[in-house]
Amino acid sequence: MKAAILLEPNKFEIKETFTPPCPTKGVLVKVKACGICSSDIKMVTKGHRALVYPRILGHEISGVVAESRSKDFKEGDRVQVAPGLRCGLCVQCREGADNQCKHREILGFTRDGGFAEYVAIPLAGRLFGALTLLSANLSYESATFAEPVACCINAQNRVNIKEGDAVMIVGAGTLGLLHSMTARLRGAETILMIEPDTLRRKIAYDFGADRVFDSADENLCQSVMDETDETGVDVIIFACSQAGLNKKFINMLASGGRISIFSGIPSQLSKLILDSNFIHYKEITITGAYGCSAGQNREAIELISSKNLPVADIITCRVSLDNIYKGFEQTSSKESIKSIVEF
Ligand SMILES: [Zn+2]
Numbered sequence: 438m439k440a441a442i443l444l445e446p447n448k449f450e451i452k453e454t455f456t457p458p459c460p461t462k463g464v465l466v467k468v469k470a471c472g473i474c475s476s477d478i479k480m481v482t483k484g485h486r487a488l489v490y491p492r493i494l495g496h497e498i499s500g501v502v503a504e505s506r507s508k509d510f511k512e513g514d515r516v517q518v519a520p521g522l523r524c525g526l527c528v529q530c531r532e533g534a535d536n537q538c539k540h541r542e543i544l545g546f547t548r549d550g551g552f553a554e555y556v557a558i559p560l561a562g563r564l565f566g567a568l569t570l571l572s573a574n575l576s577y578e579s580a581t582f583a584e585p586v587a588c589c590i591n592a593q594n595r596v597n598i599k600e601g602d603a604v605m606i607v608g609a610g611t612l613g614l615l616h617s618m619t620a621r622l623r624g625a626e627t628i629l630m631i632e633p634d635t636l637r638r639k640i641a642y643d644f645g646a647d648r649v650f651d652s653a654d655e656n657l658c659q660s661v662m663d664e665t666d667e668t669g670v671d672v673i674i675f676a677c678s679q680a681g682l683n684k685k686f687i688n689m690l691a692s693g694g695r696i697s698i699f700s701g702i703p704s705q706l707s708k709l710i711l712d713s714n715f716i717h718y719k720e721i722t723i724t725g726a727y728g729c730s731a732g733q734n735r736e737a738i739e740l741i742s743s744k745n746l747p748v749a750d751i752i753t754c755r756v757s758l759d760n761i762y763k764g765f766e767q768t769s770s771k772e773s774i775k776s777i778v779e780f
């Protein structure tokens with residue numbers, strides 16, 4: 438099969454490699470579409486804590502079952518692939534938080550992923566994955582958004598976004614826009630966003646934000662207060678690799694406010710310097726969110742499909758596997774938002 442193989446940081450090769458065998462009690466999926474995520478860019482340029490070389494990247498995968506040795510799926514089934522493999526036995530797995538499984542492996546990080554014609558998914562045994570069947574109305578490209586939407590669901594569960602909340606989303610890239618759509622479906626009344634780029638600010642309005650601020654706005658805090666009747670926002674989600682939590686954001690929060698540290702950020706920005714008394718007096722909750730569970734992938738497919746979530750409208754660039762470089766280039770540029778590889 439043809440695959441894009443990352444040999445080491447910044448060294449890619451698109452070449453023929455062996456097609457993985459269909460696992461016992463698993464399936465071989467012929468990839469139809471695979472999203473390019475900013476974490477893929479990070480892995481290409483800098484490496485990643487969970488990455489093992491050489492590696493076929495790609496964790497936002499949809500495709501068709503080409504061969505099945507599982508009783509649950511048959512050849513021709515259209516599926517979304519949840520990228521996590523879990524043990525099913527540890528405490529985290531038993532509680533449904535398998536994104537924190539002690540033995541977790543991730544397709545596109547520690548195992549080969551979707552920037553290839555085929556990907557092998559074990560569905561039983563020591564470590565196993567999860568597939569969700571796609572309804573006929575759901576396209577392969579829309580299904581690639583299930584994984585990032587599932588990550589949003591995970592984060593929004595942890596900050597408990599609910600009816601009537603005012604939510605601030607920092608960053609209007611793919612994940613910021615998906616957070617905005619997901620929060621609205623959960624009943625968020627006001628959605629504010631912060632974004633330095635003019636074009637992205639405009640796009641954020643198209644996807645339903647009530648107000649999008651320029652991160653350079655010197656009166657940001659007051660503007661947020663003006664938009665929320667001087668109460669502040671209930672939730673802040675950091676969906677941006679260039680902004681860290683600091684006092685400015687704490688000041689925008691209403692009493693009882695919740696914060697989601699959703700994006701990993703460079704270590705020079707990641708140190709928290711906060712007055713713990715602010716957290717004490719305002720009863721602030723700070724949560725982290727990393728990845729998503731198998732159940733949240735299923736939930737995301739259900740959400741995208743039943744609510745006709747216009748996720749595919751975020752796509753600004755479609756490339757073939759041979760042109761994956763262009764997709765990476767576009768993902769790093771400000772002019773483009775989401776790139777996907779189509780087969
Ligand atoms: Zn991702």
Ligand SMILES: [Zn+2]
Nearest residue numbers: 524527530538
């Ligand atoms: Zn486990």
